[in-house]
Amino acid sequence: MSTGGGKKFFFRRKVCTFCADKGVSLDYKDYALLRRFTTDRGRIIPRRISGCCAKHQRALTNAIKMARAIALLPFQAAED
């Protein structure tokens, strides 16, 4: 944000969060972690933005969907 303005390219972290930090395991019960990978409306943040590798994005998607099934995460968050 501070880089802002007209710059076309700027640094984007390319390393997958879960590859970088081996201690973090993906679990549907860990809704606080999963929430970081959803938008404020509850949608899953795409890979091109979250920077996750394919393997972990897949696991993440599954985990988020399971968390939704058990009402830990919203399918759709409130509009306001």
Place this chain on the structure above:
Amino acid sequence: MLRKYETLFIVRPDLPEEQMANVKERATAAVNSRGGIEVTYQDWGKKRLAYPVKKVSKGNFVYFRYLAGGEAVSELERVLKVHDDVLRFLTVKLDERIDPASFSIEEDCKGIYPFNIRPREPSAERPAEEGDEEGSEGGEGRARRSSRWGGETAAEAPAGGEGSEEEN
């Protein structure tokens, strides 16, 4: 050889003690009657649901882990489905082929924390406040941690987001 399963289910939030005990009794009986072994049954406390389930917006989460075969799961799920106080459940297979003889329940329970709120690797970002979390269900602990993750999101995800949007 047994399989290891976990079932997380949501019970109505305002139940008196004896009804909670009744839920527990029925759930464990379902597993035991089909030759299963209970590993742990934990009450993770009340939490606001992400969306209302059966017109209830809060729920009491219960975590149940057990060793059993497939029939035990069907029986448990049937019992939970029939039970009026259980709002929703989710069963996950954790492990295939567990030998009950060499299985240590204490060992297995070590990694279980309500909603995975556990003392993570004490790295730079988390110095001392870890101590008062005590590993049990506590509203404050949960809130504190989610605010921590929230903070990181602000630092990471939006930055990445804007980057790629401008690239496109």
